[in-house]
Amino acid sequence: MADINFKDPVGGPAVATRPSAARQAGPDEPRWDIIELLFFAYRDFVGDADHVLETFGFGRAHHRVVHFVCRYPGLTVADLLDVLRITKQSLSRVLKQLLDEGYIVQKAGDSDRRQRLLFATAKGEALVEKLARLQTDRIAHALRDLGPGGGEAVGKFLRAMIDRDDPDKVLQTILQGDASVKDIAT
Amino acid sequence: MADINFKDPVGGPAVATRPSAARQAGPDEPRWDIIELLFFAYRDFVGDADHVLETFGFGRAHHRVVHFVCRYPGLTVADLLDVLRITKQSLSRVLKQLLDEGYIVQKAGDSDRRQRLLFATAKGEALVEKLARLQTDRIAHALRDLGPGGGEAVGKFLRAMIDRDDPDKVLQTILQGDASVKDIAT
DNA sequence: CCGTATATGTCAACATGGCTGACATAAATT
DNA sequence: AATTTATGTCAGCCATGTTGACATATACGG
Numbered sequence: 001m002a003d004i005n006f007k008d009p010v011g012g013p014a015v016a017t018r019p020s021a022a023r024q025a026g027p028d029e030p031r032w033d034i035i036e037l038l039f040f041a042y043r044d045f046v047g048d049a050d051h052v053l054e055t056f057g058f059g060r061a062h063h064r065v066v067h068f069v070c071r072y073p074g075l076t077v078a079d080l081l082d083v084l085r086i087t088k089q090s091l092s093r094v095l096k097q098l099l100d101e102g103y104i105v106q107k108a109g110d111s112d113r114r115q116r117l118l119f120a121t122a123k124g125e126a127l128v129e130k131l132a133r134l135q136t137d138r139i140a141h142a143l144r145d146l147g148p149g150g151g152e153a154v155g156k157f158l159r160a161m162i163d164r165d166d167p168d169k170v171l172q173t174i175l176q177g178d179a180s181v182k183d184i185a186t
Numbered sequence: 187m188a189d190i191n192f193k194d195p196v197g198g199p200a201v202a203t204r205p206s207a208a209r210q211a212g213p214d215e216p217r218w219d220i221i222e223l224l225f226f227a228y229r230d231f232v233g234d235a236d237h238v239l240e241t242f243g244f245g246r247a248h249h250r251v252v253h254f255v256c257r258y259p260g261l262t263v264a265d266l267l268d269v270l271r272i273t274k275q276s277l278s279r280v281l282k283q284l285l286d287e288g289y290i291v292q293k294a295g296d297s298d299r300r301q302r303l304l305f306a307t308a309k310g311e312a313l314v315e316k317l318a319r320l321q322t323d324r325i326a327h328a329l330r331d332l333g334p335g336g337g338e339a340v341g342k343f344l345r346a347m348i349d350r351d352d353p354d355k356v357l358q359t360i361l362q363g364d365a366s367v368k369d370i371a372t
Numbered sequence: 373c374c375g376t377a378t379a380t381g382t383c384a385a386c387a388t389g390g391c392t393g394a395c396a397t398a399a400a401t402t
Numbered sequence: 403a404a405t406t407t408a409t410g411t412c413a414g415c416c417a418t419g420t421t422g423a424c425a426t427a428t429a430c431g432g
Contacts, residue, residue, distance in 0.1 A: 030318040031325045032257060036360055037344035039250070042228045043271070044349045061389060064225070071218060077409065085229070090390055092410065114399050114408045132216040139217045142346035146339050153336035154343045158223035160328035163230045174222055245417060263380060276419055278381065300379045300428045 048134040056127070061094045063131060066103050070120035070128040072170055076109070077116050082168035103127060234320040242313070247280045249317060252289050256306035256314040258356055262295070263302050268354035289313060 049063055056062075068083055069075055077095075081088055095118075098104045103124035109115030120128065143151050159175060167175060235249055242248075254269055255261055263281075267274055281304075284290045289310035295301030306314065329337050345361060353361060 030315065030322045032318065033341065033360070034325045034344070035253075035318060035321050036257070037341065037348070038228065038231060040357060040360070041344045041347035042224065045224060045347060047349075059388060067221075071222075078407095086389085087391065088409075089392085089411080093389075096410095109408095112400070112408080114397095116409070129216065132218065132221060135221050136216045138347060139220045142343050145346065146342060147335065149333065149335060150339035150343065153332050153339040155219065155223065156332060157328050157336065157340045158220070158227045160331065161227035161231060161324060162223070163233075171226060174219070174226070247418060264378095272418085273420065274380075275382080275421085279418075282381095295379095298379080298429070300426095302380065 045135060045138060048138060049131045052131060052134065058097075059094075061090070062098060065091065065094050066098055066120060066124050067128050067131070068170060069104055069118045070125050072173075073119045074117045075170070076118070079169055080118065083170045098124070231321060231324060234324060235317045238317060238320065244283075245280075247276070248284060251277065251280050252284055252306060252310050253314050253317070254356060255290055255304045256311050258359075259305050260303045261356070262304070265355055266304065269356045284310070 046060065050060065053059060053063055064084055065080065068080060072079075075083075077088070077091070080095075081091060084091065095104070099106065102121055105119050105121055106116040107119065109117055143154065146154070162171070162175070164175075232246065236246065239245060239249055250270055251266065254266060258265075261269075263274070263277070266281075267277060270277065281290070285292065288307055291305050291307055292302040293305065295303055329340065332340070348357070348361070350361075
């Protein structure tokens with residue numbers, strides 16, 4: 001197999017000169033390093049769950065749904081749509097399967113009986129925890145060799161990467177750091 | 187709209203008790219915080235590029251291809267398949283479009299003329315830089331308020347999140363921190 | 373030189389998970 | 403009573419992943 005040669009083609013067509021792979025990024029230079037690290041890190045991060053999900057006949061879409069329902073019991077369908085930013089038709093497909101197979105149950109809202117509050121069953125929670133365990137192991141390993149301030153820096157970085165305009169309810173609780181859970185309960 | 191109520195349904199069907207949203211994560215507890223922050227951070231990170239790509243009639247798949255070709259000129263098709271971990275048929279669809287529309291050019295390998303070395307054109311590089319600029323702005327903003335060691339911690343964290351078994355050539359250069367580019371050139 | 377392996381390309385079919393548009397129902401709201 | 407809202411559903415389209423089969427050109431080993 002050929003190597004990455006970092007050269008322009010000899011006598012080839014008009015091509016751009018290569019971006020520096022060895023140069024240090026100055027101020028305002030694209031952060032190629034972080035961009036690519038995010039790609040690879042996220043790929044492997046979700047890959048952990050993907051393998052397990054396959055044995056259940058589920059995909060990533062099912063994971064996201066059952067994860068957030070498990071973590072935020074009583075989430076409504078509308079809330080879930082805000083979090084996932086997909087259409088109700090897309091959600092419906094995977095949600096129906098999770099309901100049919102007993103990973104999630106619905107309950108009509110108390111104050112508004114049109115709403116369908118969603119709850120994970122024990123079965124659903126077991127799946128979520130199995131997947132979270134895999135991902136947590138990877139995270140714990142990645143945090144292990146960071147200094148004491150390293151973990152906080154990573155959390156701070158990730159929070160600052162997230163859009164602040166129009167956060168949904170789940171995102172609000174996450175960004176507020178759990179300090180005021182009751183503040184979002186009207 | 188209903189609020190996330192963090193309660194079990196009254197008299198509802200058998201559901202699991204809620205995971206703690208307000209409790210601090212102890213050792214060995216799932217890192218719900220990082221798991222969810224990664225989800226939201228990556229969603230918004232790739233969202234930046236998605237909007238621009240739409241105006242070009244391209245998707246994320248096109249971005250990944252032209253990005254890595256631009257960054258690692260002379261990448262072969264096989265190299266690219268290793269990096270993206272997709273099938274050659276999937277790659278072929280988007281690569282063909284990028285070739286047809288003049289974002290990428292091919293050149294037969296020097297030592298092995300079966301190979302198709304890939305290079306971004308000026309047009310391709312302009313697109314990649316436009317997208318990288320957006321993502322870099324987000325990254326720079328997220329790194330801004332971290333202490334001096336914060337940036338290093340983030341890089342170290344992301345590197346440690348990546349699988350080390352069987353890294354492709356691109357990943358090798360990234361993980362080696364650019365110190366020995368020529369080491370990978372046989 | 374010949375046979376086999378490799379690098380790439382292509383066709384066809386299929387799965388997942390996004391999307392839009394249209395429409396139905398029940399319950400809340402005015 | 404009329405309208406709005408929360409949810410569900412049907413039908414079809416698109417992007418992007420998959421597998422399997424097969425073609426071509428080139429490299430390589432005997």
